[in-house]
Amino acid sequence: MILESLLKPTQHIVISEGILGGTNVISSQKTVADLKNFFQDEAERSKIDQQKLLYKVQAHLPVDEGTPGGLFFGTTWLQPGTIGDEYFMTKGHFHKLADRGEYYWGLKGGGVLILMDEKRNFRGEYVYPGSLHYIPGFTAHRVANTGNTELVFGACWPSDAGYNYDEIARNGFSCRLIKKEGKAHLISANSRNPAIL
Ligand code: M6P
Ligand code: ZN
Numbered sequence: 001m002i003l004e005s006l007l008k009p010t011q012h013i014v015i016s017e018g019i020l021g022g023t024n025v026i027s028s029q030k031t032v033a034d035l036k037n038f039f040q041d042e043a044e045r046s047k048i049d050q051q052k053l054l055y056k057v058q059a060h061l062p063v064d065e066g067t068p069g070g071l072f073f074g075t076t077w078l079q080p081g082t083i084g085d086e087y088f089m090t091k092g093h094f095h096k097l098a099d100r101g102e103y104y105w106g107l108k109g110g111g112v113l114i115l116m117d118e119k120r121n122f123r124g125e126y127v128y129p130g131s132l133h134y135i136p137g138f139t140a141h142r143v144a145n146t147g148n149t150e151l152v153f154g155a156c157w158p159s160d161a162g163y164n165y166d167e168i169a170r171n172g173f174s175c176r177l178i179k180k181e182g183k184a185h186l187i188s189a190n191s192r193n194p195a196i197l
Pocket of ligand 2: 093141157
């Protein structure tokens, strides 16, 4: 009787893999088709199997999107590979409420977190199992997989952050993560190379 208020958690996580279970967990995925115009070499992207999986996301959404004060928690599985010389990457976004921050952390594989502020200044941080990244507000974020295996990373963000994909779709990031002589290089984008939705 005394133990009645001790409850089993509604959620669980396979801690090393990031796999989420329990209530209110949603899954989504992005294919090569979904990243039309996001890579520098659009001609190459268009030649690849359009249904090929680039990444999948699981997220625990305990409250409605837009609710102030809550948190969302997710995992992303990003496949290895390149399009032209550019590594497979997530779309990347600013937040709709632009001042909202986010945490990312590396779980498996290796890559780079690409960050760009509102003045289009960019920087990259290595992602690896155990890396922890604080993404400040007003900062677009995208992850690229530079390894030969799946890159898995976790994320936690405010439930009212929302997504602003438009800015990236219009102007892209000011940098690209490319493979040159087998190594990753973060280079300034030579053109704005707008990604038209
Ligand atoms: C992380 C979080 C999610 C995001 C996902 C994929 O898990 O930041 O909010 O949706 O990465 O990134 P994107 O939405 O930019 O494709
Ligand atoms: Zn975000």
